[in-house]
Amino acid sequence: MAEDMKFYFVWLSVIMVGIFVLQLVVPGFTEIFVLNGEALTGDVWRFVSAVFLHGGLGHLVYNLFALLLFGGILESQIGSRKFLWVFLITGVLANVFSVGFYSSSLGASGAIFGVIGALVVLRPGMTVWAFGMPMPMLLAGVFWAGGDVLGAVAFFSGNPISNTGNLAHLSGMFFGVLGGFWFRGLRKRESREGVSVRIDERSMRRWEDRFLG
Numbered sequence: 606m607a608e609d610m611k612f613y614f615v616w617l618s619v620i621m622v623g624i625f626v627l628q629l630v631v632p633g634f635t636e637i638f639v640l641n642g643e644a645l646t647g648d649v650w651r652f653v654s655a656v657f658l659h660g661g662l663g664h665l666v667y668n669l670f671a672l673l674l675f676g677g678i679l680e681s682q683i684g685s686r687k688f689l690w691v692f693l694i695t696g697v698l699a700n701v702f703s704v705g706f707y708s709s710s711l712g713a714s715g716a717i718f719g720v721i722g723a724l725v726v727l728r729p730g731m732t733v734w735a736f737g738m739p740m741p742m743l744l745a746g747v748f749w750a751g752g753d754v755l756g757a758v759a760f761f762s763g764n765p766i767s768n769t770g771n772l773a774h775l776s777g778m779f780f781g782v783l784g785g786f787w788f789r790g791l792r793k794r795e796s797r798e799g800v801s802v803r804i805d806e807r808s809m810r811r812w813e814d815r816f817l818g
Contacts, residue, residue, distance in 0.1 A: 611685035614676030617692065618669050621713060624657045625665050640700050641709040652704070656696040658711035668713045675720050682727055683788050688720075691784050695719020699777035703770060706760075710770050715777035721746060722781025726789055750778055 628635045640655035659665040680688035699715025724731070729743035736748060756771035 609685075610680060612677075612680070613685050613689045613692075614672055614680050617676070617689075617713075618672055621657050621659065621665065621669065621672075625659050625662075628658060635711070639709050639711045640704055640707075642704070644700075644704055652697050652700045653693070655700055655711045656693075656713050656716055659713075660711060664712060668717055671717045672713065672720070675717065675724055678728070678731070679720050679724055683723075687788065691719055691723055691781065692716045695722070695777045695780045695784065698780045699773040702776040703773040706772050707770060710773060712770065712773075714770060715773040718749070718774045718777035719781030719784070721749065722778035722783075723785035723788065724781075725778075726782055726785025746778070750775060753778075 638654035644651035696716030725746035735745040753771040
């Protein structure tokens with residue numbers, strides 16, 4: 606483990622639950638923070654705030670389940686601070702990429718797919734339960750991405766399958782995969798730099814006595 610766990614994946618989940626309660630009880634709350642075209646004309650906070658909003662209880666529960674599962678694994682792999690950056694950066698970049706394609710969008714799915722993308726690189730052989738069966742993380746990631754590709758094709762053809770933000774999912778996963786490769790390279794560099802050569806003290810003294818004595 607890279608550092609002591611701060612359990613940021615849990616705190617992020619708590620924050621999203623709290624914000625969802627505000628969405629329910631505060632009139633106009635969602636409209637102030639949802640991602641829409643106003644983000645391009647000055648309301649830049651929407652790129653961040655929309656990550657923590659949700660369109661309904663089912664949407665929230667699905668994202669919480671994924672975050673608590675995959676977020677906990679990734680945080681234990683790369684450390685709490687790096688995990689938080691992965692979540693925030695991939696979520697924001699997913700929103701930046703997709704803002705021009707949807708009239709409005711909200712949810713942590715882009716960030717969660719960023720977490721999944723990083724795990725696909727860092728733990729490709731990890732067994733997960735997906736699509737009703739156990740499978741390697743790499744294969745599950747391919748299937749999830751494939752489903753979003755089909756959804757994106759349907760969206761651009763004018764016959765969207767659902768209101769799912771497939772482009773946000775794909776872009777979040779793409780940036781997560783990039784982050785995963787970066788972390789894997791960083792891990793290899795740290796491993797090389799951490800290699801030490803241990804010399805037996807008695808052997809060193811015998812060498813000194815023989816050649817310097």
